[in-house]
Amino acid sequence: MHRPQAQKPTPPFNAPAARRLRTALGMGPDQVAYGMRSSYGLPYVTPDLVMAWEQAIVAPSAPELTALAGVLWCSPGELSGRPRTLREHRLARGLTPEDVARAVGLELLTYVGMEETGTWRGNDRQSTTLAEVLGLSLPDFVTVTGRDVKLAELLRSAVTTRWHAYVRPVGRMLPLERSLLEDVLEKMHTEYQGRTVTTLSWGTVTTGPGSSEAVRDYLDRIIENFWSTLERNAY
Numbered sequence: 001m002h003r004p005q006a007q008k009p010t011p012p013f014n015a016p017a018a019r020r021l022r023t024a025l026g027m028g029p030d031q032v033a034y035g036m037r038s039s040y041g042l043p044y045v046t047p048d049l050v051m052a053w054e055q056a057i058v059a060p061s062a063p064e065l066t067a068l069a070g071v072l073w074c075s076p077g078e079l080s081g082r083p084r085t086l087r088e089h090r091l092a093r094g095l096t097p098e099d100v101a102r103a104v105g106l107e108l109l110t111y112v113g114m115e116e117t118g119t120w121r122g123n124d125r126q127s128t129t130l131a132e133v134l135g136l137s138l139p140d141f142v143t144v145t146g147r148d149v150k151l152a153e154l155l156r157s158a159v160t161t162r163w164h165a166y167v168r169p170v171g172r173m174l175p176l177e178r179s180l181l182e183d184v185l186e187k188m189h190t191e192y193q194g195r196t197v198t199t200l201s202w203g204t205v206t207t208g209p210g211s212s213e214a215v216r217d218y219l220d221r222i223i224e225n226f227w228s229t230l231e232r233n234a235y
Contacts, residue, residue, distance in 0.1 A: 012081035012088045013065065015056040021072045021079075022054070029054075032071050040067035086144050087115045089134045103133045120145040138174065139227050147173055148223055155222045158185050159192035176230075184229050191225075192218055 022032055029047035036045040042064065052058045053068070060068055069076045083089040090100055101111035104126045114120055122130060122145075131141045142148050151173055158166035163185040171181055195214045218225060 012083050012092070013053065013056075013059040014079055014081040015054050018068065018072070018079055019054040021074055022050075025072065027072075032068070035071035036064075036067045040070060042067055083140070084143065085115075085118055086120065086134075089136065089140065089144060090115070093134055095133070100130070100133055104129045118146065139223075142174070151226075152223050155185075155188070155226055156219055159189050159218075159222070163189040180230070180233060183233050184226065187229055187233070188225060191229075 022029070029050040032050045033045045033047045036042045036050075045064070045067075049058075050068075053060050065076050065079055069079055072079070080092075083092045090097070097112050097115065098108055101108045104111070104122060106114075106122065106126065114122075120127070120130070127141075127145060130136070130144075134140075134144075136144060142151060151170070154166050154170050154173075158170070164182075167178065167182055167185060170185070171178060174181070192215070195218055
């Protein structure tokens with residue numbers, strides 16, 4: 001029996017949590033599949049489908065997520081991943097496309113097109129309203145509006161060159177106080193430069209905090225490092 005095609009976008013799914021909960025219960029994928037078939041009327045669920053969910057190959061639909069949570073003795077929220085896209089944030093809030101489009105002042109088809117392409121093109125006022133309607137944190141807002149790529153480029157340049165020159169460009173993207181932003185960029189610059197310094201010991205280059213792996217890792221995780229440094233300095 002074939003799995004019916006989802007009529008609605010699937011909710012964000014936390015695949016590692018599903019595997020962890022199943023393992024904790026001492027259940028195999030076959031037992032989970034049997035429980036979903038017998039207790040929740042989903043005759044097409046197989047062990048292979050359960051494994052595909054856990055490996056993040058496909059995501060369960062909303063009814064499947066509810067049934068899976070029932071079999072694993074948990075709430076659907078424990079299996080839900082963090083929303084990443086505009087659509088996922090809207091679904092997490094239980095809103096329709098019409099709700100969001102009306103609130104931010106966009107034509108419905110225009111808003112739906114933004115969801116489908118993952119590209120937000122609203123003006124500043126609409127962007128502020130969007131963040132309020134969807135309850136977006138600043139990191140979520142940056143990701144949803146597609147500004148994280150540009151932000152990462154600016155931050156990499158700030159830590160590898162002169163951070164002072166990037167206070168204004170980053171400030172134009174983020175509604176942060178200049179003094180706070182200056183503190184964050186300066187600290188990140190110091191942290192990064194510290195990783196580029198190698199220590200000579202008995203004529204041998206010592207790897208460790210100053211190794212090339214640490215440098216690459218810092219740049220690869222530049223967005224994550226920015227938000228964590230911002231959080232530490234904001235409180």
